[in-house]
Amino acid sequence: MEFDSHRIESGARVPRPTDFVNVVATLPGTQPESRDRIYVVSGHYDSMPSSPVDGEKDAPGANDDASGTAVSMELACVMSKYKFDATLVFMAVAGEEQGLLGSTGYAKAAKAKGLDIAGMFTNDIVGNTKSADGKVDRGRVRLFAEGVPPSKEPPDAVIAALRTSGENDMPTRQLARFVKESAERHVPGIKVDIIWRRDRYLRGGDHFPFLDAGYAALRFTEPVEDWRHQHQDVRVVDGVQYGDLPEFVDFEYVAQVARVNGAALASLALGPSIPVEVELENLRLEMDSTLRWKRNPEPDIAGYRIVWRETTASVWQNAVDVGNVTRHTITGLSKDNVIFGVQAYDRDGNLSVPAYPKPYRPPTTQPAAPAK
């Protein structure tokens, strides 16, 4: 475990020079080929009363975000008893309410060091199950997943994917589908509702700096929020209790969210890396679809799975295991009408996150004039 400190001299919500210190626990991966692949899970341990620069008033922060911090800490306790191929990092970060300062410090340093963060989850506000109007929902958790990054100059990989309408197959959404699938397979009683959006309106979170650094990053949040118990001075107004107090946290629900994270993280860290150089052959007009990819580096790879869905579907609808090959043709299924993905799996059946294919044309082929 280590302390990861970032000094901020001043800012809109930082009245005096302050050290923002993240608490970071690392569980190193045990497979040499996967050890450098990292999954990060975090919650933020700072909290605020009504004013973000008020360091005096009580700010219990039971839901925002002791709930998420507890998820990250509990996962560290439980998962450290097991071995995973890839590396897991459990964090409690600081300064979220002052402008995502702890997570920004960590994500920028990770990018500068060239760390391969293959996925990041922030758990932020994952403990309340009752809205102000009395609606109770304990059976779902929201998972916010950005699509195309909102940058003026998107990376080449993004532009390439957009050319074949891969806007819903950016790494963040591939990761979100994988999380939903693995969590719902292993955790009874809770559904993962993917929201194709960076975050809620007017809100942000610690996944932002990871997204901005080019990493796939997601946010877990409860399905119904009660804003009387977020960012509020502890007080009673007209008989209504305000403040982020423990009595408004549903601890069994927080445990369910931890299980969702645990199932997803274990599946990711036990599984292989995303296949690379995944391509869809684009040689002639035809009704068949041929995919090719590079063999994965892990020694325990047992084969590959091709998944697909209709272009308007949000989650995978079909899958076929094609064995330990690097090229496969699906006959009678036109690539014009579906979206494909390729996953690797290991001898224990652990799957990778799917890769979105680029079009492939052999280098010797002269580009043909597009037919109308």
Ligand SMILES: [Zn+2]
């Ligand atoms: Zn928060």
